[in-house]
Amino acid sequence: MAIRLARWPSRTTPTLGRHLALAVGAAILLLLLSSQIGAYDDYNLAEVAIFVIAVAGLNVLTGVNGQLSLGHGALMAIGAAARLRGPYLAGATLALAVGLPQIATRYSHVFGGEEGLTVTPPGPPDWLGADFPPERWMAWIAIAAALVTIVLLANLLQSSVGRSFKAVRDHEAAAALAGIDVARTQVHAFVVSSACAGLAGSLFAYWSGLTAPAGFGVALSLQLLSAIVIGGLGSLSGAVWGSIILVIIPALTGGLASSLSLASSVANNLPLAIYGSVLVLAMLLVPNGIDGGLRRLLVLARTRWTGAPSTHKGVVDWDDPSGG
């Protein structure tokens, strides 16, 4: 077993510089992409970027730190964090997801009832020209927010803080003996995750033009959870894959339902059914998510073409946010 020397140089370049360089590269590519596609695709691109923020935050909590949130959709709605941790978190967030839409509907004079509050999205600035599509502007805002979030989360996960999240997930007693305050660490992970949910939620309100409470309930929370499972637990690139799936499937199936002219009762549930099947398929085919599957392919390809055996003995670095 040899040291993987290839990995060391990257460790000696400044973390922030490395992550910023990647983010700037991604920003340029995405801006180019968004200028080439139509308004409807820009609208979907914005949605992917918004989901990336929420899903990446949830992945830090659930994938990296091992705490389950069943109400992340509701957290998206309030963007606030109670000081909860461990198993209580799952229960409390579920209660929040079930309860929040009802509270918001009940106190309709404050929250606008079932119709929600109308939010006017900020229009594109004048210097972009009068006919600049607002969908593209929305996509730019969402992409910028998503990239900043990803850079910050990548910094965090690569640091001692990120490792303490994993240490607490993997073995609490050993973490405590290494001097890690387990309770504090779990609260930190939750706060980071809720901040992401809050940011995503406020962008979501602009994106959809209104905040209707029903949109932030258990269904959204479960979608976010399945996104981290499909994309890859604990990895930031997994969060990107999961968010793409979240947006693509309803878009595809919506079109399918209308072209088959199905009864509306069937058509309304079709995206959900297909979504569920994709989740099951993904769990069977790529147990470590799309990200894990891709990494495995990469390792196989490398072994195949260079003949160099994997030093990880088949253990794929599926939760290494740095990209292995």
Place this chain on the structure above:
Amino acid sequence: MEQPTLDVADLTVRFGGVVALDRVSLRVEANEIHGIIGPNGAGKTTLFNAVCGFLRPQGGTISYRGRALLGTAPHHLARLGIARTLQGLGLWPGLTVLENVVMGSHARPHFLGSLLGMPAADRLERRLRGQALEVLSELGIADIADARPPAVPYGVQKRVIIARALMARPALLLLDEPASGLSSREMDRLHKLVGSLRQRMSVVVVEHHLDFVMAISQRITVLNFGRVIASGTPADIRGNREVSEAYLGQAVTPSEGAAGA
């Protein structure tokens, strides 16, 4: 006279009706290797758990270098200079071997500095990685630094947990069954390692392997059914009748209420 590194006096721990520790006392001096032996269920791990703040004893005191230890949360011990390995491995499979060892140090960058990827956090990270690699080299396992713990042999994992504990630069090292599952060659290596640690720290070793404990310890405490049945030098213990009875299972009458589960 110098303060003992660890001073346990009249420690009592009960789990419901089970008396896991019954007025146990022991002293570990500076730079001493202290063996704790006793049959399964004798209370050895419970003693470590009490020292580390994982449970609240019903009676007695524990002091470390003259400082009362009871009531100290487990995560404060590393900073005080106490490190412990767990009986099960307790490695973090989601981190590489090197990262496992790095996390053994209680030097940690600030949350905000890490979030923003500040140079200070990077510098600390580099320094700790360097130190961790040194510790791994000292134990002869630097070549697996980038592997995941489950991918390396059991005997090597046992060395990684010691490396993680050493990374804290402890004054008191508690080893819970470090020799279990090791080959005799690996046991020799462990023997040399623990012997060399003595210059830097006190070591308390809980072990089943009598010969191993006899060979490495200056003093030994023998537990049976939660009670200290003997303590002294290896020679004292070897000649003790009650100890050989406890170990050979002859004529051992469980003390009242101490039926180990």
